[in-house]
Amino acid sequence: MGNSWMDPDLGPEVAELTEQYMAKKIGRRQFMKRMGVAGVGVAAAASILAACGGDDEPDTTAATAAATTATTAAASDGGADTTQAAAPAETTATTEAAMMGPVSGGTLREGYNRDVSKHDPATTNWYDPAFFAIYEAILSNDPSGATVPQFASGYSASDDGLEYRFTIPEGKLSHSGGTINAEMVAEFYRSIQTYSFIAGLAAPVDTYEADGNEVVMKMKNPWVGALGPHKTGYWRIVNINTWKEHSITADGELNAASTYGTELADGTGPFTHEEWVPGSHVLVRRWDDYPGSETPFFDNKGPAYLDAIRWTVITEAGQRATQLENGDIDTLINPAHQDIGRLESNSDLTVIRHPEWSGYHLAMNRDYPEYFGDRLTRQGLSHALDREGMVQAILFGNGAATYGPFPTTDRNYESAVEQYNQFDLDLANQKLDRAGWTMGSGGVRERDGVRFEFRYLVEDETVQKSVAEAVQAQFANVGVRANLDVVDRALAFEQQSGPGRDSVEMSLFFWLWPIPLDVLILFGGSQFIPVPNFSHAVEPRVDDAIASWQTSATEAQAQAAASQFQLAWAEELPYIPLMNQNATFVHNNKVHGWQPFVWNLYPYYNDTWIEA
Amino acid sequence: MADGTPTHLEAWNLQLAEFEESSRVGPARAALGRMRRNKLLLLGTALGLIVLGAGVLGPIISGADPAFQSFASTLLPPGSEGYLLGTDHLGRDMAVRVFIGIRVSLMVAAGVTLLSLVLGLVLGMFGGFLGGWADRTIRGAVDFVWGFPLILVAVLFAGGLGEGLFPVILAVGLVNTAAIARVVRGEVLSLSEREFVEAARAGGLSTARIMWRHLFPNILAPALVLASYYVAVAIIAEAALSFIGLGAQPPTPSLGGMVSDGRNFLQQNHWGATIPGITIVLLVLAVSLIGDGLRDVFDPRLRHEAKGVDEE
Incomplete structure (x- = not known):
């Protein structure tokens, strides 16, 4: 087996730096600086750093993504576009509280530019930011765009490209308390193949089976894009037992009247489904029993810092920036384009822009x-x-x-x-x-x-x-x-x-x-x-x-x-x-660890916290 | 009196003078004379003519296409070169769009008024004069419609007929019909007890003839006065429904729709919302002043009350 994420094809200089860092011969700052000299981008270096297990120094670097423009009034000089990721100190650590490190508690109030979708990966026709709080994918993209494990602890691909194996660690739970093992993941993936209208995204996949603690994905033919769909919202992992109970009829048909995704959801992410009101809002609450994340670029591997997240639907473009400026929301996805310049000139806010797919x-x-x-x-x-x-x-x-x-x-x-x-x-x-x-x-x-x-x-x-x-x-x-x-x-x-x-x-x-x-x-x-x-x-x-x-x-x-x-x-x-x-994300500077980046469409909320 | 309110005697003398004048010059000329003396009516008429002129003649004079876009000239303020009232977010000429918007508002108002006046008169007269099951049925239907908020009725019609001006006219017209029918019914109930109606009945006239020849002329004036009030209501309702997307559909401009579009760009160019907003205010003000003036002229009871005459 080759192509494990653990063995990136790094240049010797990068590999040496990584070894020195892991051996604690050099500090984080020195590592980042020398990575820059070696020609490695900030986000990629941050990703490697995170994969090495983080650091004892406050890490805000990963808040910015590859190809991302993050600006504050101080950093942007009027919001001019740059191609450099903003310096961490300029984007986040703005107050003493921030320097003290993450604190638990509070509800993140996020403005969202679209109406909300059903929280069911297998049957929705769109996935929203809440999918990144309620569910985990088997793999994810890190800030540099590289594939890293998320629900799985590792993965590998056969040399002929016809078989992929994902390792599911023991002790993984879903919100309902049920254990999630490889067989259940495989069965949910098979359900996607059968029922999801989006299954054609992964048409070259032949079968999903469990082999011990591994999910085995067999391909009809080699395909370089095989992992892509599995990192998206539609392949997020659901407790198959709960899903079947609500979504499948006795005849094996999809239950059109299912309340899965509207009244309940049973994922493995750090937040649980609480309220889902189309045209209005979505509320999720912290899952205190969250068994932890395998995602290397998360600093926080345990339960989330936030008590809850509330997404407010703001389809009127002009209202979005106003609500953020008035303090009605803390973070915002896609303000009206005409308001971006004004938001960039507000020293209380940070605007992150990146090209959108x-x-x-x-x-x-x-x-x-x-x-x-x-x-x-x-x-x-x-x-x-x-x-x-x-x-x-x-x-x-x-x-x-x-x-x-x-x-x-x-x-x-x-x-x-x-x-x-x-x-x-x-x-x-x-x-x-x-x-x-x-x-x-x-x-x-x-x-x-x-x-x-x-x-x-x-x-x-x-x-x-x-x-x-x-x-x-x-x-x-x-x-x-x-x-x-x-x-x-x-x-x-x-x-x-x-x-x-x-x-x-x-x-x-x-x-x-x-x-x-x-x-x-x-x-x-x-x-x-x-x-x-x-x-x-x-x-x-x-x-x-x-x-x-x-x-x-x-x-x-x-x-x-x-x-x-x-x-x-x-x-x-x-x-x-x-x-x-372009995608535009804006946050109040009292919000930290909110990391929207281009490869995943939306931010994850594992590291997010709000200054008291 | 020291505070300017006429004494009973002064008011009486004023009415007497008006009565003598009307006896001398005839009721029509007397009404015209009263209209000429009513400053609010004159102001409303002048304002109305200006707004109406803008709506009717503006697009003809400018000759511009309200849907024409110039992406290089978006969100310009009033007075910009070539654009009297500036441009909107798609670079469309605000002046032409406001002119067309006035036209749309007036068209809707006319449609609503015609519909509600005709239906309101018919239902109110039949209900009030026939009584019995007809009255109960009509009253029930009117109360039923009256119980629904206008927006809900409009949404229901839009759901069935699609968005656009026709459902708006139907929805607003239906709700206004209920209002007019209630008033007309009350008037008819009162008139039915009067001697001239009793005399007509005693004379063997048919119900239809009594309604047409004796009741209708007596309730037409108050119904028209009431309808003039509902013109303003119709204009506001059309603007509100267009604001929420149920009224005129693009590319037809509407004042409410323009306010809705413009509010997203208040920071960049507030004129996109304020100009159609002010136009709505002027339009409604003109219609209201005209309505109040007509009421003063044609509804003697209200006119007397306004002049401090104690009816008792």
């Missing part, structure tokens, strides 16, 4: 072929959209235009997609003309007696509504009338998910995922019609690229498949890509 896309239901059946029409619509303008006007520059499915910051980004979908009104009109659309009455195009007018669904959230309105007006410029229908989140998903023409003609949706290709497979793969392939698009080129991705045994093959996928998407347009936004 996300995107706004337009789904076009192909079961309305009279509108979206031909590529020329889709391309015409796409050329009508001024993405750069929307980034500036709606995101206040806090994001980037996307001409293909990936955000530009992704490591697999294929810049050749930029030859497609550029804003060009003349080209848009030409393509629509060539597609047979002629200008009709009221400035709306017609083809074969059909007016180019359709329903256009958007979720009721401030930024999404702005994006939708901007798109609507730009479509009108080329004679296309999109009748906007703003609905709440649950209804939006329902109306996007129907078969055939039961699903809405066009919808705006936003995806958020640490590995773009994994999730875009679901939106673009023909086997995922009608949901979550909201476009009902069958694109052979896209399907071929998906197959290549899910059989890529090396990074080079994965990159080739990713490029193939992006180019096919950008040209065939199963969806029209628009833009992605």
Whole structure:
């Protein structure tokens, strides 16, 4: 077996420094300094440090992530972007209390920009920050993006890439008090394969079995991306007995009326489910019997410091910053883009920004072929959209235009997609003309007696509504009338998910995922019609690229498949890509150990504490 | 009197003078004369004409598209070059959007008023004059509707018919109908006891004829006065429903929707919310002043009370 996280392929200088540190020949500060000289990033060094077992000195370094911009008024000089992680002393240790170290108690009040999802990894269509408090994944990403154990104490992969083994330590419990062993984890993973609509993310996985204290994952084929899905919210570990009791009927079907995830949840994380009120809030409480974490980059391996965490749903963008400034909340996920500069100039707050693996896309239901059946029409619509303008006007520059499915910051980004979908009104009109659309009455195009007018669904959230309105007006410029229908989140998903023409003609949706290709497979793969392939698009080129991705045994093959996928998407347009936004996290400086970083989407709360 | 309130005798003499004038010039001209002397009515009318003019003529004069976006010119304050009232977060011309918003508000108000006035008159007259099961049924229905908050009714209609102006008109119109029907019914009950109705009955006139020829003209004026009050209610209701997303849908601008959009950018450019907010205030103020003025002119009882005449 190789590839254990314990044996990173470190350069000799780094390995030597690590040995010296572990032998206590050098201190933490010296270690960090010399790592920097060796060319290792702050976050990566912090990760190694954490993996070595931490230190007796106060550690705030890991509060910032790779590729993260963290600024305070003192550090940022007006909030200008930097590519350096902010110095630890500038971001956190601001008061005497902070220097004294963590204290237990208090409720963290966190503002969240979305409505809440059902706390059931196997059946939810989105996972929220609460998943990182209630549940643990078998593995996680550390601040540098490296894979490290979380619920498992270690893992290994066979040299042929066909088998992965995850070691489950003894004594692991769930909130209900039940023991969680390898067999139970394997069974829950099998349940995901059977019941979860998102199971296709890990399609190359063949079976999950238990072998003693190990979960054995056998692959259909070698796949470099095999671990990716297992670090996300959808594969978080649930007590399978509790889950089955509530979620599976006597016939073995999924129980649509299950209260699992709404009235109860039985995870292994440091907090227990308490209240779940859609449109309002979620409350979790500290689990005092938490048996401890295997996650190397957590300083706190025991029960959480916080008594509770309360997420407040704030879908009105303008309200988020105000609530933080007024002291109604302590931390905030995604303030309105227009408020970020103001928050950065507030010396009581710390703003952390990083590129986000996300995107706004337009789904076009192909079961309305009279509108979206031909590529020329889709391309015409796409050329009508001024993405750069929307980034500036709606995101206040806090994001980037996307001409293909990936955000530009992704490591697999294929810049050749930029030859497609550029804003060009003349080209848009030409393509629509060539597609047979002629200008009709009221400035709306017609083809074969059909007016180019359709329903256009958007979720009721401030930024999404702005994006939708901007798109609507730009479509009108080329004679296309999109009748906007703003609905709440649950209804939006329902109306996007129907078969055939039961699903809405066009919808705006936003995806958020640490590995773009994994999730875009679901939106673009023909086997995922009608949901979550909201476009009902069958694109052979896209399907071929998906197959290549899910059989890529090396990074080079994965990159080739990713490029193939992006180019096919950008040209065939199963969806029209628009833009992605940067993720922004803000915390009151009295909050410590709150560590949002780019690879996991949300922060963990094991180390979080609040000054008394 | 020292405090300016007319004495009973002064008020009586004033009424007498008005009566003599109306006897000399006819009721219509007398009413016109009273309207000309009513400063609040004149102020309201002037304000109303300005706002109405902006709503009707503004978009025609400017010729601009309220949905046109200029991403390079977002959140500009009033007086910026080329933009009289500035721009919103998507770079749309606020002036044109406010003009269209006024038009939408007035359209909704007109629709609501027409609907509630016609239905309210019919239901109130039938209930009040026919009595019995008809009255009980209508009264029950009116009380039922009256018991629902407007927002809830609007949400129910939006759920059934989708968001937009039509459900808003129906919802607000229905709730206002209940209000008007209650008042009309009360008036009809009172009028039914009067001698001229008794005489009509004794003369063998049919129920329909009595209602149409004798009751309707007598309740039309108070119903119109009441309706004028509900125009303001309708404008506020439309703004409130648009504010929460149930009213006009994009790209149609509405004043409430603009306030809702603008409040997210108060720190960057508060005009996006304050301009449509002020417009709503002016619109409602104009309609209220006109309504109060009309009440003073056409509802003698209230007019007398206002002038300090003790009815007893």
